[in-house]
Amino acid sequence: xxxxxxxxxxxxxxxxxxxxxxxxxxxxxxxxxxxxxxxxxxxxxxxxxxxxxxxxxxxxxxxxxxxxxxxxxxxxxxxxxxxxxxxxxxxxxxxxxxxxxxxxxxxxxxxxxxxxxxxxxxxxxxxxxxxxxxxxxxxxxxxxxxxxxxxxxxxxxxxxxxxxxxxxxxxxxxxxxxxxxxxxxxxxxxxxxxxxxxxxxxxxxxxxxxxxxxxxxxxxxxxxxxxxxxxxxxxxxxxxxxxxxxxxxxxxxxxxxxxxxxxxxxxxxxxxxxxxxxxxxxxxxxxxxxxxxxxxxxxxxxxxxxxxxxxxxxxxxxxxxxxxxxxxxxxxxxxxxx
Amino acid sequence: xxxxxxxxxxxxxxxxxxxxxxxxxxxxxxxxxxxxxxxxxxxxxxxxxxxxxxxxxxxxxxxxxxxxxxxxxxxxxxxxxxxxxxxxxxxxxxxxxxxxxxxxxxxxxxxxxxxxxxxxxxxxxxxxxxxxxxxxxxxxxxxxxxxxxxxxxxxxxxxxxxxxxxxxxxxxxxxxxxxxxxxxxxxxxxxxxxxxxxxxxxxxxxxxxxxxxxxxxxxxxxxxxxxxxxxxxxxxxxxxxxxxxxxxxxxxxxxxxxxxxxxxxxxxxxxxxxxxxxxxxxxxxxxxxxxxxxxxxxxxxxxxxxxxxxxxxxxxxxxxxxxxxxxxxxxxxxxxxx
Numbered sequence: 001x002x003x004x005x006x007x008x009x010x011x012x013x014x015x016x017x018x019x020x021x022x023x024x025x026x027x028x029x030x031x032x033x034x035x036x037x038x039x040x041x042x043x044x045x046x047x048x049x050x051x052x053x054x055x056x057x058x059x060x061x062x063x064x065x066x067x068x069x070x071x072x073x074x075x076x077x078x079x080x081x082x083x084x085x086x087x088x089x090x091x092x093x094x095x096x097x098x099x100x101x102x103x104x105x106x107x108x109x110x111x112x113x114x115x116x117x118x119x120x121x122x123x124x125x126x127x128x129x130x131x132x133x134x135x136x137x138x139x140x141x142x143x144x145x146x147x148x149x150x151x152x153x154x155x156x157x158x159x160x161x162x163x164x165x166x167x168x169x170x171x172x173x174x175x176x177x178x179x180x181x182x183x184x185x186x187x188x189x190x191x192x193x194x195x196x197x198x199x200x201x202x203x204x205x206x207x208x209x210x211x212x213x214x215x216x217x218x219x220x221x222x223x224x225x226x227x228x229x230x231x232x233x234x235x236x237x238x239x240x241x242x243x244x245x246x247x248x249x250x251x252x253x254x255x256x257x258x259x260x261x262x263x264x265x266x267x268x269x270x271x272x273x274x275x276x277x278x279x280x281x282x283x284x285x286x287x288x289x290x291x292x293x294x295x296x297x298x299x300x301x302x303x304x305x306x307x308x309x310x311x312x313x314x315x316x317x318x319x320x321x322x323x324x325x326x327x328x329x330x331x332x333x334x335x336x337x338x
Numbered sequence: 339x340x341x342x343x344x345x346x347x348x349x350x351x352x353x354x355x356x357x358x359x360x361x362x363x364x365x366x367x368x369x370x371x372x373x374x375x376x377x378x379x380x381x382x383x384x385x386x387x388x389x390x391x392x393x394x395x396x397x398x399x400x401x402x403x404x405x406x407x408x409x410x411x412x413x414x415x416x417x418x419x420x421x422x423x424x425x426x427x428x429x430x431x432x433x434x435x436x437x438x439x440x441x442x443x444x445x446x447x448x449x450x451x452x453x454x455x456x457x458x459x460x461x462x463x464x465x466x467x468x469x470x471x472x473x474x475x476x477x478x479x480x481x482x483x484x485x486x487x488x489x490x491x492x493x494x495x496x497x498x499x500x501x502x503x504x505x506x507x508x509x510x511x512x513x514x515x516x517x518x519x520x521x522x523x524x525x526x527x528x529x530x531x532x533x534x535x536x537x538x539x540x541x542x543x544x545x546x547x548x549x550x551x552x553x554x555x556x557x558x559x560x561x562x563x564x565x566x567x568x569x570x571x572x573x574x575x576x577x578x579x580x581x582x583x584x585x586x587x588x589x590x591x592x593x594x595x596x597x598x599x600x601x602x603x604x605x606x607x608x609x610x611x612x613x614x615x616x617x618x619x620x621x622x623x624x625x626x627x628x629x630x631x632x633x634x635x636x637x638x639x640x641x642x643x644x645x646x647x648x649x650x651x652x653x654x655x656x657x658x659x660x661x662x663x664x665x666x667x668x669x670x671x672x673x674x675x676x
Contacts, residue, residue, distance in 0.1 A: 066530070074530045074538040125495060130467075130487035148467035150541055153491065157463060157498065164502045165525030168518050176514035180506050183521050184598040187503030192412050196496040200412040203488055326577070 047332070051092065057105060058091040059083065061113050065166050077155035078146040078162075082120050084138040089333065090115040090228060093256075094235035096325040097249050100318055103239025107173035111182060111234040114163035118186070118227060121159035122195055124152050131203070160190070174238045182234050189230030198223025202288070211289035217258065224264070225257020232256075232326075248314045254310035256330050262304045262332060265290040275338055308334040310326060324325035382661035385670070389430065393624060395443060396429040397421065399451050404506050415493035416500075417483040420458045422476040427671065428453040428566060432573035432593075434663040438656055441577025445511035449520060449572040452501035456524070459497035460533055462490050469541070498528070512576045520572050526676050527568030536561025540626070549627035555596065562602070563595025570594075570664075586652045590664065593649035598671050600642045603628035604635060605676065613676055646672040 066078045091112035098108035127134040127142040128149060134142050144152035164183060171179050188194055202219045205211050232253035236246045269292050293301040311330050315323040374479060404416045429450035436446035465472040465480040472480050482490035502521060509517050526532055540557045543549050570591035574584045607630050629638040649668050653661040 008608045071530070071535050071539050071542075073542060074534060078530065105514065121495075125491055128488075128491065151538065153463055153466065153468065153558055154538055156495070157459075158529040160495065160498050161525045161528035161532075161534070162530065163525075165529060168522030168525060176518050180514050180521070182516045183518070184503055187499045187501075187506060190499035191496040191503060192409070192416065192500065194499075196412060196424030196492045196499070197409050200489065200492055201409050204409075204411060249368075 006328075045321070045328060046323075047328040050325055051088075051332075054092045054095055054105075055088045057109060058088050058116065059111055061109050062116060064176060065113055065117075065162065065170075073147065073151060074155055074158055077143060077151050078159055080140075080146060081124050081137070081143045081155070082117065082159065084140055086116065086120070087336075088116060089260075089329065090119055090231040092329060093228065093253070093326070095230040096233030096329060097232045097241075097253075098239035099235075100249070100322050101236055101239040101241035101245050103235070104173060107171065107238050108235045110166050110170040111238055112185070112231075114167045114186060115227060115231040115234065117159045117163040117166070118190055118195070120145060121156040121163075122158070122190075122199070122227075124156040126199065128152060131199075136255050140202055171238065174240070176236050178240075182237050185233055185237065186230055187246065189226040194226035194230075196222075206288055208289070211294075212333070213294055216289050216291070216294060220258055220261040221254075224261040225254055228257035228260060229253040248317060252311045252314035252326065252330075254335050255307045255314070259304055259307040259311065259330070260333050262291045262300055262307065263336065265292055266304070267336075267338065269297065271338065304334050353440060357392075379426040383659070383666060385663075387665040388663055388666070389670075392430045392433055392443075393426045395433075395447060396426050396450055396454065399447050400454060403451055403455075403500065403508075411485065411489060412493055412496055415481060415489050416497055416594040418478075418484060419462050419475070419481045419493070419499065420455065421579055422478055424454065424458070424476060426454060427598075427667065428457055428569040431566065431569040431591070431664070431667055434667060435570045435573030435579075435591075436577035437573075438587070438660050438664060439574055439579035439583050441573070445509065445576050446573045448504050448508040449524070449576055450569075452505045452524060453569040453572065454567060455497045455504070456503040456533070457526055459494040459501075460528075460537070460565075462494040462497070464537065466490060466588075469537075471571070509576065511581050512578070516575050516578075520575050523571055523575065524568055532564035532568075534560075536564065538656040544626055549632075551632055554627050554629070558596055558599040559592070566595035566598060567591040586655060590649045590652035590668075593645045593652070594668050594671050596643040597642055597649065599667070600629045600638055600645065601672060601674065603615060603630055604642070607635065609676065636667055642672050 010063055032127050058235055063079070063081055064073055066077055066082060068079065091221060094112040095105050095108045099105060124143045126132055127137055128144055135145060136142065142152075143155065147155065163186065165184065167179065167183055171182075174182075190196060198221070201215075202223055205215065205219065229250060230253075232249050233246060236249040241249065268290065290305065295303065308330055315326055320327075361492050400420055401417070404413055404420060406413055406417065432450040432453055433443050433446045437443060461475060462481045464470055465475055466482055473483060474480065480490075481493065485493065501524065505517065505521055505524065509520075512520075528534060536559070539553075540561055543553065543557065567588060568591075569588050571584060576585040579587065606628065629641065633641065646668055650665055653664055
């Protein structure tokens with residue numbers, strides 16, 4: 001990926017990697033960028049710089065949020081997984097949504113950390129022997145392999161509660177009513193109507209003969225999309241977005257949430273463990289229903305493009321320069337390699 | 339226990355069961371009740387009616403908070419443990435503290451449900467094979483024995499997030515600033531500075547030769563007292579308590595939190611599994627350091643009395659009639675049979 005990118009060139013250059021459908025996609029997406037193209041003085045958007053800056057803010061805030069203090073074992077375990085160098089996609093979505101509606105990065109930062117804490121704890125519990133029994137995560141041994149199962153369970157619980165504590169205690173620059181709403185949204189994205197619902201149905205579906213597209217979408221809407229939706233919506237609320245802006249960004253997030261999972265499924269069958277930094281091909285081993293299994297790899301990739309387009313259509317009402325980070329993040333999710 | 343009780347007679351009658359130290363305790367506690375004694379028209383406090391009324395409110399609210407809907411398995415698992423007929427001590431403390439500072443039961447009810455959800459999820463995770471590997475809880479097979487380990491982990495996660503969602507979405511009659519503060523307090527009572535810290539240190543201490551009183555108090559201040567403290571403080575904040583009232587009630591809660599664990603340890607060595615509704619004697623089997631092991635049973639009972647007295651001293655500034663529920667709850671915690 002080039003160092004200096006505007007959304008259009010990002011799309012095209014990354015598109016090229018996947019090959020074959022370049023011109024059609026160019027036509028589709030270029031229509032979204034008309035306003036920016038009409039403004040010759042708008043500077044190109046440097047996506048790489050943006051992601052490095054935001055990841056640095058988030059990593060610094062995460063490290064400060066979980067200090068190395070007594071009891072050392074639990075904090076060490078939390079830090080081990082939290083600071084293992086994830087891509088920080090969710091925090092970036094949160095911050096970008098906040099900035100898009102006129103808020104500051106600092107207002108969204110505690111919520112951005114919270115969604116990463118939730119994401120990390122869901123991986124820690126998902127990797128447990130009684131769940132996926134996974135050995136490798138983000139290129140390192142899984143938490144329970146290092147700290148033991150009981151500590152991995154408890155460190156996950158601690159991260160889950162820390163997410164709420166951090167938002168409640170550290171958020172500045174937003175009215176208390178918005179913070180309460182954000183805490184409710186965050187909670188809903190996790191529980192029996194969110195992430196956990198998706199995980200349970202996913203587990204119960206393994207080895208099932210008849211799993212259709214609707215069933216698969218239920219799993220992914222909950223297991224992956226709910227927290228990605230939460231990430232964007234939290235940022236939009238904290239940034240002071242009005243109801244229409246929050247609704248548009250929620251729809252954007254629903255699309256990229258599903259997009260994220262479609263791409264994940266494709267990567268699981270097309271990449272190696274070394275390339276992914278986690279165990280590849282495990283969906284096949286677990287006999288999981290995935291998009292490639294139901295639709296084939298080519299149609300899955302087309303679905304990803306459609307979802308990306310629908311997502312970006314939600315951003316048309318915003319100033320293109322301000323929307324550039326979310327457009328680039330959507331493209332990144334669509335065309336990432338791991 | 340008689341049906342109609344005022345705090346003084348509660349104390350004396352229950353005291354009698356433990357025998358031997360009646361007159362000394364009567365002197366200690368009667369001083370706390372002077373104001374009430376001076377008011378001959380204040381009606382006696384019916385503790386049994388109070389606990390039945392509050393438990394009914396809480397049970398109804400808990401059942402409504404976790405509906406039987408898709409995915410059924412996760413909601414069924416959550417309801418199985420949540421509606422298994424616990425004593426609802428934490429919700430009652432929350433409601434009583436709210437009412438004591440002038441708030442309504444309805445304002446505290448979502449937070450009261452939340453602390454019970456947290457308590458339940460901590461038991462579910464504590465009972466897992468990788469932790470205490472327990473078979474019996476509240477007189478029924480433990481959650482993972484019925485629903486499987488993976489569902490028990492996830493249902494615990496879902497209850498944890500539901501606790502926050504419920505407070506954020508359902509609390510009425512309190513300013514948003516107070517709700518944010520309450521959500522922060524609730525989270526702090528759980529995580530790496532609360533319940534989870536206590537559990538981790540507890541697990542790491544099993545079989546350790548040298549565990550002193552200070553170490554034991556760290557465990558219990560976190561594992562048990564933190565959430566009991568949270569329960570009381572949440573109610574006090576939501577009820578509109580001022581800083582002095584919240585501080586007094588926090589100290590009350592810290593004392594009864596430790597009291598609760600001292601009594602739990604004593605019950606573990608003096609009662610049968612059938613009487614407790616959970617596996618008795620398991621502290622001995624796990625070679626855990628407990629108050630009876632460190633201090634002996636008699637001195638542990640004396641410590642319980644001292645903690646109860648210190649707790650009740652914090653309530654002296656409140657009108658005795660209004661403080662009656664918390665006094666009775668403290669006595670109940672001190673002199674319960676299971």
